[in-house]
Amino acid sequence: MFLCTLASGSSGxxxxxxxxxxxxxxxxxxxARRIQAGLTRLNLRREQLAGVLITHEHTDHISGLSxxxxxxxxxxxxxxxxxxxxxxxxxxxxxxxxxFRLGTSFAVDGLEVTPFPxxxxxPGSVGYRITNGKARIAVATDLGxxxxxxxxxxxGVDLLLLEANYDRDMLRSGSYPAFLKRRxxxxxxHLSNEDAGRAAAWAMQNGTKTILLGHLSKENNQxxxxxxxxxxxxxxxxxxxxxEVAPRSEPGLIYFAGESNVEYTDFMCGxxxxxxxxxxx
Ligand SMILES: [Zn+2]
Ligand SMILES: [Zn+2]
Numbered sequence: 707m708f709l710c711t712l713a714s715g716s717s718g719x720x721x722x723x724x725x726x727x728x729x730x731x732x733x734x735x736x737x738a739r740r741i742q743a744g745l746t747r748l749n750l751r752r753e754q755l756a757g758v759l760i761t762h763e764h765t766d767h768i769s770g771l772s773x774x775x776x777x778x779x780x781x782x783x784x785x786x787x788x789x790x791x792x793x794x795x796x797x798x799x800x801x802x803x804x805x806f807r808l809g810t811s812f813a814v815d816g817l818e819v820t821p822f823p824x825x826x827x828x829p830g831s832v833g834y835r836i837t838n839g840k841a842r843i844a845v846a847t848d849l850g851x852x853x854x855x856x857x858x859x860x861x862g863v864d865l866l867l868l869e870a871n872y873d874r875d876m877l878r879s880g881s882y883p884a885f886l887k888r889r890x891x892x893x894x895x896h897l898s899n900e901d902a903g904r905a906a907a908w909a910m911q912n913g914t915k916t917i918l919l920g921h922l923s924k925e926n927n928q929x930x931x932x933x934x935x936x937x938x939x940x941x942x943x944x945x946x947x948x949x950e951v952a953p954r955s956e957p958g959l960i961y962f963a964g965e966s967n968v969e970y971t972d973f974m975c976g977x978x979x980x981x982x983x984x985x986x987x
Contacts, residue, residue: 707841708962709865712736712744714847714920715954719767721845721867722748725838728815731758732834732845735766738773744957753778756815757804760784761824761848762831763791772796783814785821787830808832809855822859825850827894835859841964843867847921851893852905860905861912864963867952868905870919870936871896872926880926896921899932903939910940910947916961920952 712720718736722729722744729750734741745752758780761767771792775782779802784792786805793799806812808830811820818839821832826848833846833856844860847869860866877887877898889895897905906917917940919932929951937949952958 707836707838707843707865707964708960709843709845709867709918710744710748710960711867711918711920711952711958712741713955714867714922714952714958715766716871716921716923716925717766718769718955719761719847719921720744720770722750723817723834723836723843723845725816725841728756728817728838729754730814730817730819730836731755733761733767734758734771734774735764735768736770738770738776741770741774747957748960752780755780756817757781757783759819759821759834760788760792761833761845762788762826762828763795764828764848767848768792768795772798775799775802783812783819785830785832788828788832789830791828791830820859822855823853824848824856825853825894827889827892833859835863838964841865843963846905849897849901849905850895852897852901852908856905857908860909860914863909863914865916865918865961866906866909866914867918867920868902868909869897869921870899870902870927870932870951871921872898872923873928873931873935874898874900876928876931877923877926882925890923890926896923899927899935900939902932903936906936906947906949907939907942914947916948916950916963918950918952918958918961922951922954924954 842863844863
């Protein structure tokens with residue numbers, strides 16, 4: 707399996723998760739043109755997508771959705787609460803939206819998807835654990851805090867896209883208004899680098915080989931700070947875990963989870979060898 711972020715940050719989130727045959731988009735929070743460009747870079751056409759998984763309806767996760775879905779019939783998956791919110795914003799989704807129960811797995815072609823609840827300030831917000839039966843990938847952003855359910859969902863994944871939204875000092879001394887600072891720091895906001903460090907250490911102790919930090923705030927974080935804080939928390943595992951930061955506004959590397967497969971070279975179009983990283987056994 708592989709994961710490639712097309713963008714990851716407070717101003718837009720979108721990722722491709724694939725087993726090489728079934729391709730899923732997780733969120734569509736950048737323009738349709740940028741999503742298309744990211745797919746082309748992966749040698750994928752949008753018609754090949756088996757579905758779009760939505761974590762929640764905040765703009766940075768859905769801004770490109772309606773334009774991207776025009777002139778195709780790609781299904782959309784969301785929790786019941788998120789689906790209701792989406793239908794108010796985008797009634798055109800009515801025919802294609804599929805809802806799920808939190809914690810209950812469902813299959814999309816060759817992939818099994820398990821949505822898990824996240825404490826974020828919108829009802830029905832989720833993260834996703836996705837497996838092909840051999841490798842496991844989790845997308846865990848907009849977490850607010852790391853609950854037992856989040857810890858269970860990321861336990862044992864090969865590859866984890868983990869929120870590291872803000873550096874506490876930068877947020878507190880920054881220019882955001884007090885109410886917004888409180889919202890971000892609350893258990894229903896975003897995950898700090900310190901919180902991400904604890905979650906990363908937990909994942910690492912449970913076998914995660916690659917941790918990709920994502921959803922960094924432009925104002926309140928820096929890649930180097932996130933890496934230092936989370937890396938410090940994972941210090942005991944240096945050498946066994948690959949820790950990187952997903953670029954905020956451009957496509958990232960292709961991260962593989964589980965056994966590599968020569969057919970994956972199909973998805974390396976236009977990329978150098980260092981763009982492709984392997985993880986897991
Ligand atoms: Zn959000
Ligand atoms: Zn977000």
